[in-house]
Every structure is written in C-alpha cells, then in structure tokens.
Amino acid sequence: MTANTSDTANNTANAGSQNWADLIDERLGHIREQGRWREYRELDLFGPRGHRVSRFGARLPALSFASNDYLGLSTHPELRAAAKDAIDRWGTGTGASRLVTGNRPVHLQLEAAIANWKSTQAAVVFPTGFAANLGVLTALGTADVTIVSDSLNHASIIDGARLSRADVEVVSHGDFAALEQAVQQAHGPVLVVTDTVFSMDGDALDVQAVATVCRRHGAALVLDEAHGVLGPNPTNEDLGGIEVVRVGTLSKALGSLGGFVACSQRVADLLVNTARSSIFTTGLSPADSAAALAAVNIVNSPEGDELRSTLRKHVDRLRPGHPSPIIPIILGGEAEAVRSADRLLEQGLVVPAIRPPTVAPGTSRLRVTLSAAHTEAEVDRLLVALDALGISP
Structure with a gap:
C-alpha cells in the first residue's frame, strides 16, 4: 500500500513537472514565432567605448549609443x-x-x-x-x-x-x-x-x-x-x-x-x-x-554645467531642440528595426532595436541615447552610418 501510494505521488509529480516544462517551452516558442526573442549581449565597455564579444567568442570594437550614462559619470x-x-x-x-x-x-x-x-x-x-x-x-x-x-x-x-x-x-x-x-x-x-x-x-x-x-x-x-x-x-x-x-x-x-x-x-x-x-x-x-x-x-558644480552643455550640443547635432538625450528613430516594422540595428553593429555601433511589447506594434525603432562622454567625432560617425542606411535621425 505504501509503495503504491509513493509511486502514485511520484507519477503525479513527474506529470506536473512535465506540464510546467511544456508550458514554458510553449511560451518560449511563441516568443520566437513572433520574432521577439531576446538575449543578453556580452559587452566589455569602459564608458561608451570598448569591445563586444560575438557569439563565436571574437572581441570586436564597440561604441555604445545605448547607455543611460548621460553625463559619463560612471567612469x-x-x-x-x-x-x-x-x-x-x-x-x-x-x-x-x-x-x-x-x-x-x-x-x-x-x-x-x-x-x-x-x-x-x-x-x-x-x-x-x-x-x-x-x-x-x-x-x-x-x-x-x-x-x-x-x-x-x-x-x-x-x-x-x-x-x-x-x-x-x-x-x-x-x-x-x-x-x-x-x-x-x-x-x-x-x-x-x-x-x-x-x-x-x-x-x-x-x-x-x-x-x-x-x-x-x-x-x-x-x-x-x-x-x-x-x-x-x-x-x-x-x-x-x-x-x-x-x-x-x-x-x-x-x-x-x-x-x-x-x-x-x-x-x-x-x-x-x-x-x-x-x-x-x-x-x-x-x-x-x-x-x-x-x-x-x-x-551641482560648474563641471556638471559643462557636462550638461556638452550633452545638449550632442543632442542638437542629431535632433535640434529635442528635450532629452533619448532619440527614437521610428522605423515601424520589427524586422526592419532589427536589421538596421544589426547593420550598425557590424560597423561597431551599438544602437538597440526596440520592439513590442516594449513599444506599441508598428512603432519599432532604433533608440539612440547620447552621453557627454561621446566626442563630436563619435556623434558624427553615428550620423554618417545612419545616413548610409537611408535613416534620418
């Protein structure tokens, strides 16, 4: 009697575990089918500059336009x-x-x-x-x-x-x-x-x-x-x-x-x-x-004023008068946003594609964030790369 009860409990537990595995796999499959799969990217950065590590382990130069380190104070x-x-x-x-x-x-x-x-x-x-x-x-x-x-x-x-x-x-x-x-x-x-x-x-x-x-x-x-x-x-x-x-x-x-x-x-x-x-x-x-x-x-010091002034100039270089260092470039389709981000990454520029459910369907975008740690030359490099893709900020 005890053994049978134990076997029944084990079978129930195994079935429950399998149901959970199936449930999770189904949800993951749905995410993949929608083209919304996400994973962490390995970046070895000091401020906006450094390297990204490819899925094959190669270290490739990277310049980030994806950080919230707006004044460059993290370094x-x-x-x-x-x-x-x-x-x-x-x-x-x-x-x-x-x-x-x-x-x-x-x-x-x-x-x-x-x-x-x-x-x-x-x-x-x-x-x-x-x-x-x-x-x-x-x-x-x-x-x-x-x-x-x-x-x-x-x-x-x-x-x-x-x-x-x-x-x-x-x-x-x-x-x-x-x-x-x-x-x-x-x-x-x-x-x-x-x-x-x-x-x-x-x-x-x-x-x-x-x-x-x-x-x-x-x-x-x-x-x-x-x-x-x-x-x-x-x-x-x-x-x-x-x-x-x-x-x-x-x-x-x-x-x-x-x-x-x-x-x-x-x-x-x-x-x-x-x-x-x-x-x-x-x-x-x-x-x-x-x-x-x-x-x-x-x-709250003069240095802070200078950093904000530098950031303001960078923002105006990309989009004059925009109120923040967050510059969305709306592309519409999810595939187009991902493709554009990948092409920028091939040039060493890290600019994320933002897709649903983070934003509304039909508003997928590149999300550029600027920092006072960027140089004018680096901002211009981004502009040239976007222009080559036919994208206006």
Whole structure:
C-alpha cells in the first residue's frame, strides 16, 4: 500500500513537472514565432567605448549609443575613488535591511545631499529606481486612494500602481483634458503619477500643466525624473501648493546604482515605516552610495554645467531642440528595426532595436541615447552610418 501510494505521488509529480516544462517551452516558442526573442549581449565597455564579444567568442570594437550614462559619470575618477574608499571602510555590502543593521553614514550623507539638490525636506534612498517607485506607490496608494497614471509611464510605475491597493485610472499619454476628467471624477484622495521624460520616446512632459490640474483638485503629484538630465525639473516651490514627491535614479545620469525619493519629511517617514521595497531588502551597497554622493556633488558644480552643455550640443547635432538625450528613430516594422540595428553593429555601433511589447506594434525603432562622454567625432560617425542606411535621425 505504501509503495503504491509513493509511486502514485511520484507519477503525479513527474506529470506536473512535465506540464510546467511544456508550458514554458510553449511560451518560449511563441516568443520566437513572433520574432521577439531576446538575449543578453556580452559587452566589455569602459564608458561608451570598448569591445563586444560575438557569439563565436571574437572581441570586436564597440561604441555604445545605448547607455543611460548621460553625463559619463560612471567612469569619472571621483566616483571610482569614492567607491574604492567606501569598500575599504565598510566592505562590499551592508548585510541587512537599513532598519536592522544596514544603515551606514554614507546613506545619510547621500540623502541629505539629494534633499539639498532637489530642494526638499528629506530624501530616502532605495536599492534601485524600480524599487523607489514600488515603495512610493504602495505606501501612498491605500484602498481609499485613486492613482491616475499616464499610459506611457515606466514599467516600475505600472507595477507599483498594480501592487498598491488603490483604484488605478490610466489616461492617454499627454492628454491633459483626460487627466483633468480622471482627477475630477475620482473618489477620495488622488495621486497623479507621471514620468517627466518618457523613456522610449524621449519626450518631455509639461510638468507645470500637470501641477495646475493637481492644484485645482487637491491631488498629490509623483514625478519620476529618472531621465530628466536636461529638464524639465521645476522645484517644489515652482509647483507650489501641492504635495510633490520626486522619484529619481542613481544609475543613469549619476553613473552609480540605486534610486531615491525626494519629498517632505512626513512622506519620508511614511516610506521608512511602510515601503516594503525598502524594509524587506538589503541596504544599498557602500560603494554605490559613495559613488552616487560624489556624482550629486559633481552635478551641482560648474563641471556638471559643462557636462550638461556638452550633452545638449550632442543632442542638437542629431535632433535640434529635442528635450532629452533619448532619440527614437521610428522605423515601424520589427524586422526592419532589427536589421538596421544589426547593420550598425557590424560597423561597431551599438544602437538597440526596440520592439513590442516594449513599444506599441508598428512603432519599432532604433533608440539612440547620447552621453557627454561621446566626442563630436563619435556623434558624427553615428550620423554618417545612419545616413548610409537611408535613416534620418
């Protein structure tokens, strides 16, 4: 009897495992059939320059136009020195949540510097920008709240809104009439959340217009400024009269890793006490924190002004007046986008093809991102390569 029961259990387990294997294989096959297979590419880069490793193991020269290292700070000597010093003082990891034993002096120094930079009462650092958005939206998005979100917001905002207990209303991208209607018709407290620069189109939001809607109806405003290296970045005082929460990342223009929330002291206290994406994870590493602190200091110095000026010139070289270093080149079809990216890669230029489901069907594109670390000659090289393919930026 025991043996038969055991055999039955084993057979059931084997069948279940096989069902899971079939399910996963079916999903992978569907991805391949759609031409949307993705895999990691090995790149050995220092800043935008270095080598890519082919699938046959060959090391080939590579120049990246695909990084979010907008100011080129990831290789800055001051960031590298700060990270090394932090490792020598505190080691490589914090070993615990910040509420246990994972809080270091450098975390507090970084938060003070961010609050000063953003002209807010306080700031809270998170392990990633994704975690920062999850923390804000789940902490503020209680069951009596309505979250109103732009349809092209980042995945971290979408997931944060879904994980919250709030009602969620999604409005068409940049549609201020729809935004006004959604806020006006919502029941209970309203939280409007939006990117300031959108990651796939590189377009900038009229932050003042959104703030005006919020002010008119007493809504709070969450701004994700992850890509806002060239603006728009009005201060909370400029947006006056409403609760403004600013979310940012330490891993893009600041060249390190992590995320932050710059906010009022009461919101900071709420995050420390209720944001699960901070409470139940290990504190940001000392090296990343120290590098980010060095980056904040540079960004707020004359050197930072020079880096932004260089970046602005590069952007204007490709697309005059464009508001961000993210330049989408819409090609339409997925195959055409992949083919164009492959031809650029053959010339040593790394420019990713962005396809559905990341963007809408029929809007597949090359996504160029520029950095102050690029030279004028490198930007011109990209322009020549695009022109040879019959592509205008």
